Amino acid sequence: MEKVRLGVIGYGNMGTAHVDWVMEGKVPNMEIGAVCDIDVDRRNALKEKYPEISVFETAEDVFKSGLCDAVIIATPHYDHPPLVKKAFEYGLNVITEKPAGVYTKQVKEMNEAAKMSGKLFGIMYNQRTNPLYQKLRNMIKDGQLGHIKRITWIITDWYRPQAYHDSSSWRSTWKDEGGGALINQNPHQLDLWQWMFGMPDKIYAKASFGKYHDIEVEDDVVAFFEYDNGTTGQYITSTGEAPGTNRLEIACDMGRIVIEKGQFIFNRNVISEREFEKINTQPFGLPECWKCELPVEASVGEQHVGILKNFASVLLGNQDKLLAPGEEGINGLTISNSIHLSAWTGKTIDTKNFPHDEYYELLSERIKKSKVKKNVKRVVADTKNTY
């Protein structure tokens, strides 16, 4: 096998992009094996653009076609876990789009199936290819920050007008999307958080549902994270602010890091604040601190293409490790589900003993009451730079 033959399940916004990237040769170790979509218009659009690609109606048609070594699941959220499991049954390797699923109960089962299958399982956490976050993660792992005191991420540059929510019937509903800002816009950041800082131990959150737009899901969230080691976190997100902010601040023994607007600023103490404490005698003493601007690549990294390349490379035996193993998708989702659950119940959630069943029950209540959307204007959106 020289190239991995990729099946693309769902030719919507993301599926279209994946097909294009591979067809344009941006993923040299992959080729398109087959594509499916249940919508006839989407299939016709594909046939017109790429007459050479094998097109099917259903996922199972692709799974049993024998044309693919791996498949990428690019369907609506709820379908990710069942389709991943089905693909494993057919002996395929699988990449799932984010989120891993909508509720942890479902994703736990998917992870067990992945483990049993012995196949390669990845998730499209393309933000893990961003050099800014890779740099920060490596510095934390190397101990360059010392103890982390506080992490504050204000990530509100997700403005979504009513026209977005009305652009398809499944958008921004409990029944078909399973949430709002947390499940659609924030999975990357919630993953990056746990990838860089580890899982918070306790989560308390407030959320508003349909505060800024006519939707039933959350569009405004503030969450407190607590770690058993004393680190605190604040995660602030919204789809109702224009313009928004994307600012990550980390207070640590070695100083303060701010990542914003593509810049990585480290106000670095010459000695650790804890070491300074041992020698300081002045009531208003402060460790000497230097403002350091770290060199970072101008690009945001290889993004989706990087995840596809890495996946193929591991499958072909040319690289050891997946950058984004599928099993890790449950971590960001547990944070997301914990925020919902805390907002719904007013309780602080213990993420290590997350009540999977309780969450699913409360989500199911919302699914039952989910309103059928009116005024849907199906719009083919230009999604470039939005995922």
Place this chain on the structure above:
Amino acid sequence: MEKVRLGVIGYGNMGTAHVDWVMEGKVPNMEIGAVCDIDVDRRNALKEKYPEISVFETAEDVFKSGLCDAVIIATPHYDHPPLVKKAFEYGLNVITEKPAGVYTKQVKEMNEAAKMSGKLFGIMYNQRTNPLYQKLRNMIKDGQLGHIKRITWIITDWYRPQAYHDSSSWRSTWKDEGGGALINQNPHQLDLWQWMFGMPDKIYAKASFGKYHDIEVEDDVVAFFEYDNGTTGQYITSTGEAPGTNRLEIACDMGRIVIEKGQFIFNRNVISEREFEKINTQPFGLPECWKCELPVEASVGEQHVGILKNFASVLLGNQDKLLAPGEEGINGLTISNSIHLSAWTGKTIDTKNFPHDEYYELLSERIKKSKVKKNVKRVVADTKNTY
């Protein structure tokens, strides 16, 4: 009366500064009438520096001296309300240092006494003279921001090493100071918050006590504010971070304001986001937004001297209004007490029906258990630029 004769009660860090400012002629409409301190060393220090000033041992000596038209109370926190009340009994006009007091129950009584006295009552909220916050407040009052969606203030540039906490026996104790970061470092910002944005209706908070240093009071706080009109606030403060941050961000219909490092940046939407919503048809539409840098004075305003001048000017009939009326001191203190109470009880606090007695009871429990401090090294600190 051409000049207001000011009595200074307490010749500690702040009292010293007030005497100097007036003696140096920085407050042209004031002169020093008398000063007192219960500490003989402090009195001797004053006599040496200003032999012409009348010096007394107790506040009551000053009150009954007939040498003063007004007094400024610059004693430890708990003594502010009783001394303010006593001064009113002697028919004096009064300025109190911040905080107004330590617990609202005490400050309510003080405010009633102020009202009964018919005398002028001010509070040393010197940050109200800062042109940055005056500008923002005026813009809000004029409706230039539209509805405010979210306010996030990260104010952690209060690093206080152990040497600070050990610099006197009353510092950072429940018994003698009545709290930590909230009662000592943050009263100005909590006042500015309510002065600019109004009082939050609900407060939920987490706080750590003695997390970074060997103290019994809070040194790390995260608070959620909720307004009945939907505005949310997050207030993040700590005395354990070095270096710290002072960044105020406001998301509003008209865009986003960030005040940081003496700069006032307004990312201003050409039309209000709410108006944009009415005409937009694009799923990823965004209002056009201009980055505006507002002109602000390089200085931080007249600060303490400005408050003294304004107080004297109102007393002399040359100005109508106090910039910082003493009765408003209870607002910031109610926020401060609400944060404590929420952190202690895990409950969301209704500030409009603040349980003054419950707070006092829980504070009293802590006062009873307050530890006598060891290892106190009395240090005369250089407090310039720290208040």
